[in-house]
Amino acid sequence: GENVEQHPSTLSVQEGDSAVIKCTYSDSASNYFPWYKQELGKRPQLIIDIRSNVGEKKDQRIAVTLNKTAKHFSLHITETQPEDSAVYFCAASRSGRRALTFGSGTRLQVQP
């Protein structure tokens, strides 16, 4: 089955800096890669996703890049703000409507 590895496990940045979280996947048939943000005690919320026919996608301060050959994808957050502090999970799926395999999470702390 699919295996997703995520790094780093914790990340501390100063407000205004950029943050990068990286994930690798094992199943070459995976074609959908969402990123979820989970604040303490709350549900995971989809913040951005990318499909295998696209190499990069941006949404304001958030961007995701995908390298299918190397089987890795990354989340980039620019101009970080304290409200960006949360746990971020990457995931992979053969189809978004099928099972998501999650990474182990990255705890991002943005220092004011």
Place this chain on the structure above:
Amino acid sequence: DAGVTQSPTHLIKTRGQQVTLRCSPKSGHDTVSWYQQALGQGPQFIFQYYEEEERQRGNFPDRFSGHQFPNYSSELNVNALLLGDSALYLCASSLAGLADLTYEQYFGPGTRLTVT
């Protein structure tokens, strides 16, 4: 437009007991997936229901079973509870209709199960 709802919010059970968790999908969604999230870890896929049938199953024992009703709501049942079943159980809903346009899975707030 109601999002994904789950009940109960919290639950405390004793080893060996059975538990039933409930999920109502987001309005318009017809597919429900269940995930187990242990403390400090990412969610792990348990199974997915579509058209009242289990469509896909993760690496969980038969003690974990489920059901989907005609109104698309779903239940997760866990028998013979173990201490290791203590976790946050998340339900996610999606729409199985159009192949390339309906990828998003929306999560509910979860049920926190504690087994003592």
